[in-house]
Amino acid sequence: MKITFQKIDKHFGKVHANNNICLTIPSGMIMGILGENGAGKSTLMKILTGYYQADSGEILFDDEVVRISSPEDAVRLGVGMLHQDPLDFPPMKVIDNFLVGSKAGIFPNKAKVSKEITRLSTEFDFQINPDTYIETMTVGERQQLEILRLLWMGVKVLILDEPTTGISANQKEKLFATLVKLSEHGLTVIFVSHKLEEVEQLCGKVAVFRQGQVVGEVAPPYSTPQFVFMMFGKSVEVGEKETFCTSDPLIKLDKIGLEDYRLRLRDITLNINNGEVIGLAGMEGSGQRLFLRMLAGLIRPVSGSIVIDGTNFTGKTYPAFQKSGVAYLPASRLEEGLISGMTLTEHFVLSEVHNELFVDQKSAMELTQERINGFYIKGTPSSQIEQLSGGNQQRALLALLRKQLRLILMEHPTRGLDIESAIWIWSKMKERCKDCTSIVFTSSDLDEIIQYSDRILVFFGGSVSKPIEANKTSVEELGQLIGGKGW
């Protein structure tokens, strides 16, 4: 099905989210939609799927004007969207998830549906068993399931919104293969992303968005600098790799053992030096989070010892770690990092150590304004934290870090951010390394890990690799290790 957007306009208050968008997506094509955060990609997709109504403009399917005034309309017209977070029901079985969203009547034919799931699953080389419970599946598998479900519902247009966030390299390969196959079957695939590499690898045509407008459509062969220039209106340089790693150790881990209900890591011995950056690579849930939380004192190792700056911290709790200059930035910003319903100012007051009784409102406001300017947070001191965009929340989280820190632990520090913001955040972090602060972070972006780490630990299937020198490895090598090859 060919999709044509004609002069789509959408305002949110003063923000012009979509400005006169004209775009044609041919049938059987994987179309890339590229742009930084807030460029208007998601808005257009939400208009296409009926979540928003355009202020003006028309959408044509195969040259016929269609009205999409609700998500239900979109489904009826054959438009399906794979959301960033899987829209499924974890305590239910795969087959029940299929049936929930379908008009199968009161007594659905389970056997038939089950057979169809298996058929679709084999066709695309997925391993999905209709009787598995969703909660036992990985994010990647749930994504495969959602694709199957959409196909089964008979979609003709498949929209994917940043689909590679949180899935493994292996699953990504499979996803891409599937998308190619689907487009060969005549499906129209719309691939929304801000990751240049993926778009270049996959898409037959790419539309670049900037500030609510389509700034251009590009066909292969692609050139990365050209994309960057189109996305940002200027060239962005990643910059030289910097290192401030010293040779005197800050933290000594000796034969650390970590456990949770499904994972067991043994004998991790490692020195983390002052000013060093250590990147943790691996599939989601391979123990990186356990490792980070152990370094923050949030979980206790089951064996081994942690020594920070000559003092034994084994068995101590988070407040003791925090006091000695350890900070932890969790991945789930609004669940663990920030407090919905409180303002930026309140956050900054809370993050500092205060021994006096009364809050000094004036100096709190000043401090907040200073941080807002220093970290380019788009908001005011009295903005509630949940009103900020994801990128600004991330910046706020970083701005909350206290001044003198010895060790910063970060989960996915740049997830969901565009390249420019990510580079900026890392420049801020590297400034701290210059002052001898060490950093340990997780990321699913191997380029990020190689670019910013001094050494890398790979987590796979309950083991942790020996530290790998970042400038002696490559994305390919790490990718293999993450997938369990080359151990």
Add this chain to the structure above:
Amino acid sequence: MPEEPQIRQSPAILKRSTWIDFGIRFSAVILALVFTSIILGIAKAQPLEAFGSILKGAFGSTIKFTSVVASWVPLVIATSGLLFTFTAGLWNIGMEGQIITGAVFTVGAFRFLDGTGLDPIIVILLAFIAGAMGGIFWALLPGLMKIYGGVNEIFGGLGLNFVAKTIAIWLIFGPWKRPGVASGSGTEWIDVKFRLPFLEGTNLSPVILIIAIFIVLFTAIMLKGTHFGLRLKAIGKNDKAAYLLGIPTTRYFLLAFGICGLFAGVAGAILVTSKQYSLIPDAGFGYGFLGLLVAMLVNYHAIWAPIVAIFFAALSIGNTELQYIGLNSYFAGVLQGFLVLFVVLVDGIRKRLLKKR
């Protein structure tokens, strides 16, 4: 990062939203009145006459008005305590039991100290301290059970309410029974010298009024302007994030329970020394539950607590007048109930509308 902030809310908009807020709350009051009127209509009563007689019952004479104030005191103290736990995100359903325990400890102190020859003022002071300790003790229990036993404070508090009441009944019919015959009407009265004196021609003790005003101010200042209040709020909104920010959440949970229990105990002591003069099975008079309603209505804004509490106190005192127009005095409870329901409902709708926009 060259772009500069562009989302700046103008103060005019902020002010307007405060007024919208106020309007929304006010509409809830109107709705509650309308629905109570409908119920009154079903009961074949004149709504205006009923509301009028409640007003008359509450403010019709000096003695009536001072009775309202005397009832306002324990209510506003209970509400103040609950604002601490509310702010920390805790549902201290056990307030009623904490007031009862406060009363039990107060009466116990009087029984123990009576006849020791101590100055009555010292004895009263010690009895108040005992009551406060009792309240703190009973409030820390659900707190400790929550923190160390994983028992939701709602269930813990509910259970402890029954236990407190049962202990009071056991004392009344057992160890502390009146000489001769045990009676559900309570233990023997405390000596006249231990009763707080009333203002001339009223049944309001100035002492308790001063205590209440002090507690209200203390609460408003602590919750609004201090680091303690801000941290409590942070814990209430997201205790995981608060912990990661460096707030000792366990200690603050217990502090919130402790302060709430302290106020409950004081309320219990006030009820003993200025109202009942003895331990009765219903020693909390329902102020713990009523306080929950008031705390919910004021929605964390301590400033509003005294005003809403006076309204509720007026309803509870004024309702006795209803029997003169042939209505049961429980009708005031209908209005109180509707009020809470509509405020919560209207608030929910407002949030929904805001989200849509």
